[in-house]
Amino acid sequence: MEYAVTLFLCVIITILVWLWSKTRRATNWPPGPPTIPFLGNLNINFGDMITEFRRFRQQYGDIYSLVIGSQTVVVVNGLDTPKEMFVKNGDIVSERADSFLVSEVTKRKGIASSSGSLWKEHRTFALSTLREFGFGKRIMEHKILEEVDVFLASLRKTKGTSFDISPLLSTSVSNVISSIAFGRRFEHDDANxxxxxxxxxxxxxxxxxxxxxxxxxxxxxxxxxxxxxxxxMKNVEMVNSFTQGIVDERKKSFEQEGKAGDIREVTNYLDAYLKQRKDAPTESTFTDEQLQVSITDLFLGGTETTSTVLQWFILILLHKPEIQEHMRAEIHKIVGESRFPSTADRSKLPYCNSVLHEVLRFGNISPLPLPHGLTEDLHFHGYLIPKHALLIPNLDSVLNDTAIYENPSEFVPTRFLSEDGTVSGTEKVYTFGIGRRVCLGESLARMEFFLFATSMIQRFKFIPPDGYQLPALSQYKYGLTRQPLNFKFKAVEYI
Known part of the structure; x- marks a missing residue:
């Protein structure tokens, strides 16, 4: 009996020691808030991580660590430290750390969630393929402006009545990436x-x-x-079923075209992938599952971020109507009223350009991106970053850094205008990430944002409904992106 009791106590003590070791910070790790035995840093405010991370940076500097559950989190802050971490040490810190989204939702497939050679091969393929289709080039502008035209027609149909624009923005922006990803667009009244x-x-x-x-x-x-x-997960399955249906439909027609020897010109990512898979060796990583997740990655990434930025843009201009007027005057002076603004006009619209970069900074849509992982232990700034750590580049620490921006909590439309009237300092606007995990569609998102925003202002005036209380610019909801609270407004046609 005594032996059994002793054995039981030994097991309990072993478990407690293990739990204690998992929830304490090693002395050679980056500093951070004190841990509680067996709980780690569970006492921090998870409801407002952005504010908490700002506070920790003030206390512990540009690199600090947290122990949450059995996970070690290392947060990298500031302008220079993330460059050194994620660019200089890119070979070590460009993996995708384990998380619920990575393991349970995407099963480590696709582009955003994969790591190692799988990620490198498919990111390289995606970049080269998307560049062929005009990413960042004038040829892409035509696709976007086609959707802008349809979008503005939908705005016109509201006839100056109060409405919530977020569903319309999501559909319009989704159509741009849909045409690139799988070569089709959808009507705005398509219920599915x-x-x-x-x-x-x-x-x-x-x-x-x-x-x-x-x-x-x-x-x-x-x-x-x-x-x-x-x-x-029901929403995840719905989106997966949608993209899988498109993939299956195109695979069937692709095979039929192959048998007939009449494969059509490759004009979208899905066709390019199917062609690559057809020409690839048997043991290729270009599998059906990888295709479905990659297509979904493009669709998701190309939908939500741009839509969120445009929501911030509209809400800010509702609060600051004088910015609308200044933008409109510049657009009408340079572009006129007979055509849409184009990317060729960007350098001639410095005020508009400054406003849009300030929206990207102020909107701060992805302050804490998906964590990076490491291939090995890393010695950095005198600390040990363990291989198992989750590395988070804190983009908020750049976009709201008082050492870079005066009064960063304020929206300043001329923040990026130099004394000579040119735009400068925009390279510090890290909205789309840093290092090798930078957003794949950054060039497309920037082009969409410019064309949608300037075309709206050229033709419409945004005003709040009578007696309506707009949400404050300091308010937001935070999930994968930092979004403004829901709001309504009137779009009154100007020309």
């Missing part, structure tokens, strides 16, 4: 497509749950589903 874009918006808004499950995966099994995981 609108259901898909709504599911995407919901998951991007509600994904704090995904962060919680990354650190505490057992919470997924709690009876009653208080984290609403079921609804999140």
């Amino acid at each position: 497509f609108n259901k898909i874009t709504n599911a995407i918006s919901e998951n991007f808004s509600d994904s704090i749950m995904a962060g919680i499950l990354t650190f505490f995966p057992f919470l997924r099994r709690i009876p009653g589903d208080p984290l609403n995981v079921g609804h999140f």
Whole structure:
């Protein structure tokens, strides 16, 4: 009996020691807030991580660590430290760290969630393919302006009545990436497509749950589903089913064309992938599953970020109508009223250009991107960054750094205008990430934002409904992206 009791106590002590070791910070790791035995840093405010991370930076500097659950998190802040970490040490820190989204949702497939040779091969393929289709070039402008034209027609149909623009923005922006990813667009009244874009918006808004499950995966099994995981996964399955249906339909016609010896010209990512797979060796990584997740990656990434930036743009201009007037005057002077603004006009519209970069900075749409992983332990700034750590580049620490920007919490339309009237300092606007994991569609997003925003201002005036209280610019909801609170407004046609 005594032996059994002794054995039991030894087991309990071993478990407690293991738990204690997992929730303490090693002395050679970056500093951070004190940990609580067996709990780590569970006492921090998870409801407002952006503010918490700003506070920790003030206390511990540009690199600090947290222990959450059994996970070690290292947060990298400032303008120069992330460059050194994610660019200079890119060979080591460009993996995708394990998380609920990576392991449970995408199964480490696709582009955003893969690592190692799989990620390198498919990111390289995606970049070269998308460049062929005009990413960042004038040829892409035609596709975007076609959608801008349809979008403005939908705005016109509101006839100056109050409405919520977020569904229309999601559909319009989704159509741009849809034409690139799988060669088709959808009508604005397509109920199924609108259901898909709504599911995407919901998951991007509600994904704090995904962060919680990354650190505490057992919470997924709690009876009653208080984290609403079921609804999140239902939306995931809906989007996956949508993209898989498009893939299956095109695969079938691609095979039929191959048998007939009449494969059409490759004009979208899906066709390029199918051709690559056809020409690839048997053991290729260009598989059906990798295709479906990659297509979904492009669709998701090309939908939500640009839509969110445009929502911030409109809300800011509703609060600051004088900026609208100044932008419109510059556009009418340089472009006129007979055609849409084009990317060729960008350098001639310095005020507009400055405003749009300030929206990217102020909107701060992705302050804490998906964590990076490491291939090995890294010695950095005198600290050990363990291989198992989750590395987070804190983009908010750049976009709201008082050492870079005066009064960063204020929206200043001329922030990026030099004394000579040219635009400068925009290279510090790290909205789309840093290092090798920088957003694949950055050039497309910037082009879309410019063309949609300037075309709207050229033709419409934004005003709040009578007696309507707009949400404050300091308010936001935070999931995978930092979004403004829902709002309504009137779009009154100007010309």
